[in-house]
Amino acid sequence: MEDHGPPPTHCKEVDMKIQCTLLRKGGTHVEIGRKKYHFAPDANGLHVSDVEDEDHIARFLGIPEAYRVVVEKAAVKEPAPAPTPDEEQEQEPADNGLEELDKIALTKRYIELYNEPPSGSLTKPRLIEAIREKAARQ
Missing domain, CATH: 1.10.720 (Transcription Termination Factor Rho, Rna-binding Domain; Chain A, Domain 1)
Known part of the structure; x- marks a missing residue:
């Protein structure tokens, strides 16, 4: 495999869990540049992967029929008291x-x-x- 040097410095590091809606036995493997992603089943049966590169996130989310952001169910919170x-x-x-x-x-x-x-x-x-x-x- 060809070495493309260090990753570009313009890539922002973020952290987003993305779901692949295409369910394949053993999950889905995707390679973008030198980064490999494995969308593997989680405890809820969703095929997910953590994606940290902003450009990669945009690329995955640009295919809405196959990828979407995992929405974490927030715990129910008690309402805060009304401010004075x-x-x-x-x-x-x-x-x-x-x-x-x-x-x-x-x-x-x-x-x-x-x-x-x-x-x-x-x-x-x-x-x-x-x-x-x-x-x-x-």
Whole structure:
């Protein structure tokens, strides 16, 4: 196999669990560049792999008929006590800093709010808009 040198420095390291919806005996093996992924059955029977390269995440999620973000079921939390008027003034807006986040971080925030991944065609501005709309309704 040919050596392509060190990985590009522009690749951001993130961590996202992605599911392959194509169920094959023993899982699905995919190679992107020099990185090999094995989408193997987890405890729930989903064929998943941890993907850390932002470009690879985008590539997998660009094939929505075969790959999607694994949505972790959040534990049910007790509602927080209502803030006092003084605390309300001290709180920062829920959307503070959304413009500074990359698309992967926005996708994770979207999943936290909607409990499902966004459509693969959502642009960064549309993700921000959807997050703000949901946060305003909560």
